[in-house]
Amino acid sequence: MTMETEKNWYVLKTRPRQEKSVRRLLEEYGIRNYLPTRTEEHVYVNHRKKKIEVPLIPSTCFMQTAPDNRFAIVNSLKYKTELVTDRFTKSSMIVPDRQMEDFMRVVALTSADQMVPVPLVEGDRVVVVEGEFAGVEGVVAKINGRKRFVITLSNLTAYALHLPVSSLKKI
Secondary structure, eight states, rough: OOTTTOOEOOOOETTTHHHHHHHHHHHHHHHHEOOEEEEEEEEEEEEESSEEESOOOOOOOOEEOOOGGGGHHHOSSOOOOOEEEOOTTSSSOEOOHHHHHHHHHHHHHHGGGGGGOOOOOOOOOEEEEESTTTTEEEEEETTTTTTEEEEEEEETEEEEEOOGGGEEEEE
């Protein structure tokens, strides 16, 4: 791949409750993006219930673009948005394609009540070898005394799933 065609996944921070607007603008610009969401049921004062889509990671959206375009895109958005900086490299955080694909797949196949946010935990690197998550890589961690499969998205966030240990293989 040449530098002109190489595209990376970047993490954008927005103000609270502006994630969907940022997603809409990126779509209007023709920029591939991803906003992980879940559905929640809200009950209002008049006892009316309504299901709404809320971001899985508050104030966060992802976009895929060429490295040279990332600042121009962020500056062209009419909402206050900034690129997240990787604390180790001190440059814009890049999520590897494989991690991003695994994360999107897990979010698409998992209901929100099965996903438990956890702080990053070191552990054995594993790959799921069977079931609907086959091929997804992550780590094994003990959370509340139970073994869980944790999928990590760079240094940004992690989610734990309860999977049978027999479906995991150490890498």
